[in-house]
Amino acid sequence: AGLRSAGQAVATYSDTTRKAGLALTAFGAAGVLAIKSFSSAALESQRSMSTLAAVVSQTGVDFETVRGQVVSLTKALQNKTSFGDEEQIRALALLTLQLRDVNKAMAALPAVMNIATLTSTELGTAARTVGSALAGTMDTIRGTGIEFDKTANFAQRLTQLLDSTRGAAEANTDPF
Numbered sequence: 001a002g003l004r005s006a007g008q009a010v011a012t013y014s015d016t017t018r019k020a021g022l023a024l025t026a027f028g029a030a031g032v033l034a035i036k037s038f039s040s041a042a043l044e045s046q047r048s049m050s051t052l053a054a055v056v057s058q059t060g061v062d063f064e065t066v067r068g069q070v071v072s073l074t075k076a077l078q079n080k081t082s083f084g085d086e087e088q089i090r091a092l093a094l095l096t097l098q099l100r101d102v103n104k105a106m107a108a109l110p111a112v113m114n115i116a117t118l119t120s121t122e123l124g125t126a127a128r129t130v131g132s133a134l135a136g137t138m139d140t141i142r143g144t145g146i147e148f149d150k151t152a153n154f155a156q157r158l159t160q161l162l163d164s165t166r167g168a169a170e171a172n173t174d175p176f
Helices: 002-058 067-080 085-099 102-119 123-135 154-165
Strands: none
Touching (some): 002 067, 067 102, 085 123, 102 123
């Protein structure tokens, strides 16, 4: 009876140890995956910022003079919408390229987010369309019914666009 009891205790201990080992292995694997995910996100953030820096420098502006504004803007918009900062920075690069002005691009980003939300398109796709409209190379934003006067300048077009779409991206935020 004593041997049987001891054998059961050893078996129970062995089973518990095996389960603990499996749990620790799972935690270790999850930790490795989390670290890889964080590393990938940091690398993507750095790459998107480098792309924007290259485009901004082509407009004659030292990127370091606007880096803080870009970070503040994208962080604030990320907190209010479902668009990540890397995605926003890539859209800013495209808008800056089209508008030839990083400040105009930053002003236009909320409107681009609203259009992306309303048309169920990616932010980059919306940036191409909205950037062209704000630059004056097209007078209609496809799929929205928004048309601009051919003589309207950037500020007038942006105001019209913001008035027409205000709050769409914020209303579409995932509560979780």
